[in-house]
Amino acid sequence: MRCYILTKKKLSIICIGIAIGIITMISSIRSIAIIANTSNQSKKLPIYCVEKEEKVISISFDAAWGNEQTTDLLNILKKYDIKTTFFLVGDWVDKYPESVKEIYDAGHDVSNHSNTHPHMPQLSSEKMVSEIQSCNDKIEKITGKRPILFRPPYGDYNNAVIDAVKNSDMYCIQWDVDSLDWKDPSPEDMKKRVVNKIKPGSIVLFHNGAKNTPKALPMTIEAILSEGYKIVPISEIIHTGNYTLDHEGRQHPQD
Secondary structure, three states: OOOOOOOOHHHHHHHHHHHHHHHHHHHHHHHHHHHHHHHHOOOOOOOOOOOOOOOOEEEEEEEEOOOOOOHHHHHHHHHHOOEEEEEEHHHHHHOOOOHHHHHHOOEEEEEEEOOOOOOHHHHHHHHHHHHHHHHHHHHHHHHHOOOEEEHHHHHHHOOOHHHHHOOOOEEOOOEEEEEEHHOOOOOHHHHHHHHHOOOOOOOEEOOOOOHHHHHHHHHHHHHHHHHHOOOOOOOHOOOOOOOOEEOEEEEEEEE
């Protein structure tokens, strides 16, 4: 059996090695905890829905491509005396300025859906601002009113997008009820989906170019109204003073 003799020098080296190992382990644990905590705390959200006691919701339409159904949708909304929010892409505004004016003159929110419908998180901060402001300029030129609401194309966002919208003095808006009209469900299925999912403060997503939306919209509006809900534009449902957002993107007023 071999015997090992620890000299003071060897013992010191061992102790130093153990101390370094412990310090390294503690540092790694702290770093992981800091990263996890920062990740959880720094995630910024748009407004998905709004805390409301009264039964009120908003309906929105995204307009990026065609324009075949816009007038039909406006006529339906006029019939029920409903005001909504249209999010318009700048390229769409260029193609259909008469429709932009028609939407505005009918009393609906005319809002910003970017200038060229890109994936915003893939852009530089400067390009994000350019996408927002270019669309704002086009809408303001037609309506005389600068938009205050922005919806990211594809619902795609990150912290930089939220910051760019905030720095543009605008509110970043998502939705908590998706009609899925772009998948061409039947009008009845679309109605059921929306009515079953809405709650006070909900924001509903439709598109101006989906095939079955004009057929689904009247029955959906009637079902919503029969549930005792009021339908207003997003500009009227959100809290524009001090507010907080919870982990679901629900906006809460703050005194």
